[in-house]
Amino acid sequence: MSSGHATPEVGQHVESFDVFFAEVWPWAFRLASFLTQNPAAGEEIAQDVLATMYRRWGSTERPEAYLRTSLTNSCRNWHRRNRTRREKLPLVAVPDRVEFVSDHLTDAIAALPFRQRAVIVLRYHFALSEAEIAEAIGCRPGTVKSLASRAIETLRKEIER
Amino acid sequence: MSTEAVETAMRQVLAAQADALTVPAVDVESIKQRSANGFAGGPARFALAAAAVLAIVATGVALNARGDENSVSTDGTTSTTSQNASTTAERPAPASTTAPDVVESEPFELGAPARLLPPADRWVVVGHETYTDPPSTRSTSDTYAYDRDGALFILTTSLPGGPDDQPGAPEPDVFANRVSAYWTVDGRRFGLTGFDVTVESFMEAARSLVETEDRGWMIDDAELTLAERGEGSPGGVRTQTVFAPVGEDGDVDLTRSITQMSSRRSPGSMYAELGEASSIGITRVIQVAGGPGFYIDGDGMDYGLRYADDHVTSWQTDQGFPDLEAFLEALAVVEAERWDEAVSTAEQTQRDALVATADDLDVRVTADLPRLLLPAPWELVRVNDATQWSPEDQALHIAQLESGGGVPASRTLWVQSFLALDNRDAVVPDIIITVQERLSGNAYVRVDGRTPFDVIDGFVGEVSNAEGPTVAFIERDSIFIEFVSGSLSPDDLIAFAETLDLRSEDGRDGFDYDGKRFTPRADSQTPYFERPSIGSWSASWARDGSEVHVSVAAAPPGAAQALFDGELAWALRSDGDLIVVPGEPFVQHNSGGSIVQWARPDLDAVFIAFGTGDAPLDAARNLEPVTEAAWVAATAPYLQPFELGPGN
Numbered sequence: 084m085s086s087g088h089a090t091p092e093v094g095q096h097v098e099s100f101d102v103f104f105a106e107v108w109p110w111a112f113r114l115a116s117f118l119t120q121n122p123a124a125g126e127e128i129a130q131d132v133l134a135t136m137y138r139r140w141g142s143t144e145r146p147e148a149y150l151r152t153s154l155t156n157s158c159r160n161w162h163r164r165n166r167t168r169r170e171k172l173p174l175v176a177v178p179d180r181v182e183f184v185s186d187h188l189t190d191a192i193a194a195l196p197f198r199q200r201a202v203i204v205l206r207y208h209f210a211l212s213e214a215e216i217a218e219a220i221g222c223r224p225g226t227v228k229s230l231a232s233r234a235i236e237t238l239r240k241e242i243e244r
Numbered sequence: 245m246s247t248e249a250v251e252t253a254m255r256q257v258l259a260a261q262a263d264a265l266t267v268p269a270v271d272v273e274s275i276k277q278r279s280a281n282g283f284a285g286g287p288a289r290f291a292l293a294a295a296a297v298l299a300i301v302a303t304g305v306a307l308n309a310r311g312d313e314n315s316v317s318t319d320g321t322t323s324t325t326s327q328n329a330s331t332t333a334e335r336p337a338p339a340s341t342t343a344p345d346v347v348e349s350e351p352f353e354l355g356a357p358a359r360l361l362p363p364a365d366r367w368v369v370v371g372h373e374t375y376t377d378p379p380s381t382r383s384t385s386d387t388y389a390y391d392r393d394g395a396l397f398i399l400t401t402s403l404p405g406g407p408d409d410q411p412g413a414p415e416p417d418v419f420a421n422r423v424s425a426y427w428t429v430d431g432r433r434f435g436l437t438g439f440d441v442t443v444e445s446f447m448e449a450a451r452s453l454v455e456t457e458d459r460g461w462m463i464d465d466a467e468l469t470l471a472e473r474g475e476g477s478p479g480g481v482r483t484q485t486v487f488a489p490v491g492e493d494g495d496v497d498l499t500r501s502i503t504q505m506s507s508r509r510s511p512g513s514m515y516a517e518l519g520e521a522s523s524i525g526i527t528r529v530i531q532v533a534g535g536p537g538f539y540i541d542g543d544g545m546d547y548g549l550r551y552a553d554d555h556v557t558s559w560q561t562d563q564g565f566p567d568l569e570a571f572l573e574a575l576a577v578v579e580a581e582r583w584d585e586a587v588s589t590a591e592q593t594q595r596d597a598l599v600a601t602a603d604d605l606d607v608r609v610t611a612d613l614p615r616l617l618l619p620a621p622w623e624l625v626r627v628n629d630a631t632q633w634s635p636e637d638q639a640l641h642i643a644q645l646e647s648g649g650g651v652p653a654s655r656t657l658w659v660q661s662f663l664a665l666d667n668r669d670a671v672v673p674d675i676i677i678t679v680q681e682r683l684s685g686n687a688y689v690r691v692d693g694r695t696p697f698d699v700i701d702g703f704v705g706e707v708s709n710a711e712g713p714t715v716a717f718i719e720r721d722s723i724f725i726e727f728v729s730g731s732l733s734p735d736d737l738i739a740f741a742e743t744l745d746l747r748s749e750d751g752r753d754g755f756d757y758d759g760k761r762f763t764p765r766a767d768s769q770t771p772y773f774e775r776p777s778i779g780s781w782s783a784s785w786a787r788d789g790s791e792v793h794v795s796v797a798a799a800p801p802g803a804a805q806a807l808f809d810g811e812l813a814w815a816l817r818s819d820g821d822l823i824v825v826p827g828e829p830f831v832q833h834n835s836g837g838s839i840v841q842w843a844r845p846d847l848d849a850v851f852i853a854f855g856t857g858d859a860p861l862d863a864a865r866n867l868e869p870v871t872e873a874a875w876v877a878a879t880a881p882y883l884q885p886f887e888l889g890p891g892n
Contacts, residue, residue, distance in 0.1 A: 104272045112267050117258070126268055134279040138442045188257050196721045207251060208258040222708060225742065229705035239250045 100140045104133060107150060110209065114151070117204045118158035120193050128157045151205075151219040159197055191241035199234040202227055279442065359583040360504065360533050360557060362487065362574045368496055370594040371486030372587035377507070379479035385435070387512035388461055388468035392438070392449060398515045399453070399461065399468060400435040416443050416450075420526040424519070425450060437519050439527055472512020482507035485587060488597070489566055496597035498647030500564030502571055506557040514549055514556040521547045521558075533575045539568070548572045565683065598647065598888065602639035613779050613798055614847050615875035616867040622785040622792075627879040629781040630886075637886040644888060654680045654724060655688065658696035661809040662754055662762040664731075671824045671831055672730035673765050675740070676813040682722040697751035700725060700744065707741045710734055714816050716741045728813040730822070765805060783879065785863070792855035792863040799848050807850050808843035815841075830864050840864045 111133065116125030132153045136146065143149045192203060201220050205211045206227075217224045361369075385400040416425045423446040424437040436453070438446045449463050461468045485504045489497050518527070524542035531537065537550035546568040548559035561568050613631065617624075630638060657680060661673035679699050681688045703718045703725050710716045716738045717726045727741045740757050747753035754763035779798030784791060799807050815822050815833045823832040829842045840853045840860040853860040870878070 100276075101272050104275060108270060109267045113262050113265055116265055117261070122265060126270075130270065130275060130278060133275050137276055137279040188253060189261070192254070192257065198720065203254060204258065207254045208262065222706075226706050226708075235247055235250050235254075238254065239245055239247075242250060242253060243245055 100137050103146055104137075107147060108133070111150060111154060114204065114209065115154050115158055117208070118155065118197070118201055119161055124161055125158075128161060129154065132157055148215070148218060151211075151215070152221070155201055155219045156221075158201075187241055188238065191238050195234055195237065198222070199230050199237075202230045203234050203238075206231060359578050359580065360506075360575045361578045361583065361586055362571055362576075364586075365490060366574065367487045367489055367502075367571065368593050369485055369586045369590040370488045370496065370498065370501065370597065371484075372590045373484045375482045375484070377479045377482050385433075385472075385474045385512075385516065386470065387472040387474075387515050389471050389511070389515060390449075390463055390466065390468045392441070392445075392464065392466075395441045395445070396439045397441075397449060397463065398435075398437045398519055399463075400433075400516065400519070401461070402433045402474060403431065416446055418443060419523060422522045422527060435519070437522070439522070470512075471515055472510040478508075480508045486562070486590070487571070488594075495600055496593065497564070498594065498597050498601070498643075500566040501562040502559055502566055502568060503562050504557060504559050506555050508554050509556040510554075511551050511556075514551045517556065517558060518549055521549065530569065530572060532572045533577050537572060539572060541569075595888065598640055598643045601643040601647065602636070605639045605642055613781060613796055614844065614849050615781075615870050615872050616794070616796065617870050617875065617878055618785050618792075618794075618863055618866055619868060622787045622863070622866075624879065624882045625784040625786050625791065626884055627781065627783045627882045628884050629879070631779055631781065632876075632883070633886045640888055641886065654682045656680050656810060657699070659806040659810040659813070660696050660700075660751065661765045661805075661812075663765050665761045665763060667731070668763075670730070671829060672812055672816075672822065673809055674729060674731045674762060676728045676730075676809050676816070678726045678728070678810060678813055680724040680726070682724055688722070695751070697746055699723065700751075701746065704744050705742050707738050710738050726813070726817075728816050730812075730816060765809065783882075787859075790856060790859045792853055792859040794851070794853045794863055794867065797850050799843075799850055801848055802845075804843045804845045804848050804850050808841065811841055811850075825861065828865070830861065832861060 108129070111129040112122075112126055114125075115129040115132075116122045119125050119128065132150065135153070136143070136150060192200060195203065198220055202216055205216045205219060211219070213224045213227045216227045220227075222230075361367075385402040388399040388401075390397040390399065416423050421440050422437060423441055423443055424435065425446070426433070426435045428434070434453075436446075436450050438449060441449075452464050453461065454463075455461050459467045460470070483504075483506050485506075487502045487504065489500055491497055518538055521527075521538075521540050524540045524545060524547055526541045528539050528541070529536055530539045532548065532550045533552070535550065535552050537548060540547040540549075542561075544561065544565045546561045548568055550557045559568060559572065630641065633641065656678050658678070660677050662675040662677075663670055664674050667674060677696070677700060679696050703720060703723075706718045706720065707716050708719050714729050714734075714737065715726060716734075717724060718741065719725075727737055729737045729740075732740060736758065743757075744755060746755050752764060754761060756762070780796060782793060782795040784793045786792075812822070812831060815831070824830075825832055825840075830840050831842065832838065832840050838854060838856060838858075838860045840863075841851065842864065843850045851864070853863045855863070
């Protein structure tokens with residue numbers, strides 16, 4: 084899978100939950116895993132959120148936006164309950180793609196405050212717009228910019244260490 | 245390193261992480277099944293609860309047939325004409341059955357409380373009271389329970405129900421994992437609640453509700469089990485037991501507590517309580533003392549329920565966010581001897597815990613407080629003077645205050661206020677900024693070694709929300725920064741919070757905004773949450789039928805203004821009717837009475853007077869300073885001794 088993968092646009096009118104699920108499950112799992120830094124928790128949260136969506140299918144006009152927001156909120160709540168545990172996502176060493184010693188960059192991303200990490204993941208992996216990110220994490224677009232710049236500053240210091 | 249390079253590195257790292265993740269193969273049918281059966285835990289959860297509890301209630305009353313045959317439709321129409329018929333209240337003798345999924349508890353004596361205790365090395369009893377409730381003949385609802393493919397439904401019906409609803413389906417209310425609806429038809433009030441069901445499934449159930457002549461109320465052609473006939477309550481003994489956790493060091497933590505209440509009641513009343521309690525949060529079934537119980541996750545204000553042996557026992561978290569779920573799962577039925585010992589020593593256990601806390605307190609005694617008396621016709625009624633208590637009593641007083649308040653969800657680190665240069669004499673600052681740290685898990689997030697302006701500066705540009713005309717705030721993880729203004733408009737306040745640019749790093753030069761210069765009012769940067777010295781007195785006076793209460797507290801050196809401004813921030817946020825008394829240092833606001841507050845930074849003291857009508861303001865204007873010796877002599881006849889307990 085290439086980087087910069089965007090959340091799929093399934094169109095305004097989704098005919099069935101089955102079609103929607105097939106398209107969104109991979110990125111929903113990845114998003115929840117990134118935000119929790121715990122693939123097992125990410126899988127559980129993604130399934131719960133999608134189960135809730137199925138229950139309300141048809142009542143949401145923009146299901147993928149709803150899914151992003153629900154996942155983000157659920158992951159945030161998970162963090163509040165599990166502050167002492169944080170597992171690193173597995174990193175496959177790909178020397179020809181990763182120029183820097185990414186281990187401590189990985190740690191630095193994982194150590195960011197939740198909202199900064201969410202902005203980083205949604206912008207630099209899922210390539211969402213500022214407005215879409217603001218909607219997902221529940222803040223103003225200007226705040227997204229501010230969160231991103233702070234995160235970049237923190238990560239820059241880590242890389243230059 | 246350029247920003248572009250950092251961004252590229254991030255993209256690569258995130259992509260590598262994503263590639264390394266194996267997306268689990270999940271079938272859409274399993275998601276649909278999960279939706280129908282509830283969340284993590286599988287389909288058996290409510291099935292277990294519903295079947296087990298329904299088996300229990302089967303030992304009780306069996307419904308007699310009613311005379312009517314009404315088809316109650318939730319679209320407000322009736323398909324058949326009802327015929328008045330008498331309602332039989334005959335109650336056959338309860339049959340004895342054993343619920344297959346419930347572990348039998350030992351039998352209790354009639355009226356005896358349920359004896360449930362957690363492990364003594366983890367929780368202790370710190371309070372226990374017994375009450376006797378009189379019988380109540382007030383008519384209550386008939387309550388029914390129904391297991392619909394593993395989902396629990398509760399139906400209540402009552403007469404009279406008030407005027408009929410307008411035609412149209414009742415509006416289902418969805419909250420957490422509960423769907424409920426209420427409606428009135430033919431003068432009868434109905435309430436239906438379903439757990440872990442889709443709205444569609446719930447409405448199907450509601451529409452299929454029908455009362456038959458021979459089998460009573462039915463849903464889906466299945467007979468509902470009567471849990472309680474609404475004929476009032478027999479009354480009886482009710483117990484209330486308070487538990488506090490024991491820390492790893494063996495100390496009892498009085499700042500966290502759980503209250504357990506138990507009384508002899510019917511399953512129907514438990515269902516009614518479950519229906520109300522489920523409005524707190526997600527409701528789940530868990531094992532409690534060997535049988536099914538309910539846990540409602542109220543995000544810190546949690547609730548538990550259990551029915552066994554004719555007793556309904558409930559639990560709620562009182563303060564300090566204890567882990568109620570773990571507590572419930574650790575409960576066990578105990579022998580009478582162990583129960584009696586635990587509850588009879590509760591008061592002593594609490595006192596021992598307070599003494600242990602007090603021993604660790606570093607109490608600073610301050611006797612150098614301003615001493616004030618009101619002249620005639622005001623007459624002294626009672627006086628409390630903590631400066632005259634022994635150091636041991638002062639420590640106990642603080643220990644009790646701190647345990648009674650629980651572990652607050654947040655505490656204020658700093659208060660800093662600013663005045664515009666052209667408004668330097670204002671009593672209420674133009675801007676008040678408070679920095680709070682939130683409880684995270686079981687500990688506060690500390691922001692060590694930093695000034696308030698270090699913290700505030702790190703949040704500039706991140707306004708999260710605005711409330712009313714005077715509050716903007718920023719929340720990041722466990723730090724919460726609040727901006728309150730006595731003079732800026734809402735838009736200006738938000739703009740200010742997003743763009744705050746201090747003139748100097750330590751903030752002592754204030755800032756510029758919108759062409760105005762703002763300077764700090766309170767010069768101290770003392771951390772706000774430092775425990776104040778035990779220096780305070782309070783007195784009550786009466787005159788012509790009105791009474792006023794005056795309290796004076798010592799502030800840490802240099803912190804009186806910050807303490808007062810913190811109170812103003814709260815009043816601005818909460819009361820909305822903050823009144824500055826012209827020409828005076830007083831601020832008046834009304835909270836169920838009249839409160840007047842003021843600060844004397846030159847004396848390191850803060851004042852509050854409260855009462856009704858004009859009494860507080862009159863007192864504030866007429867208090868006369870006297871020497872400490874004169875004050876002690878005048879107040880001696882009215883001085884209250886220190887007592888460990890409410891009111892001190």
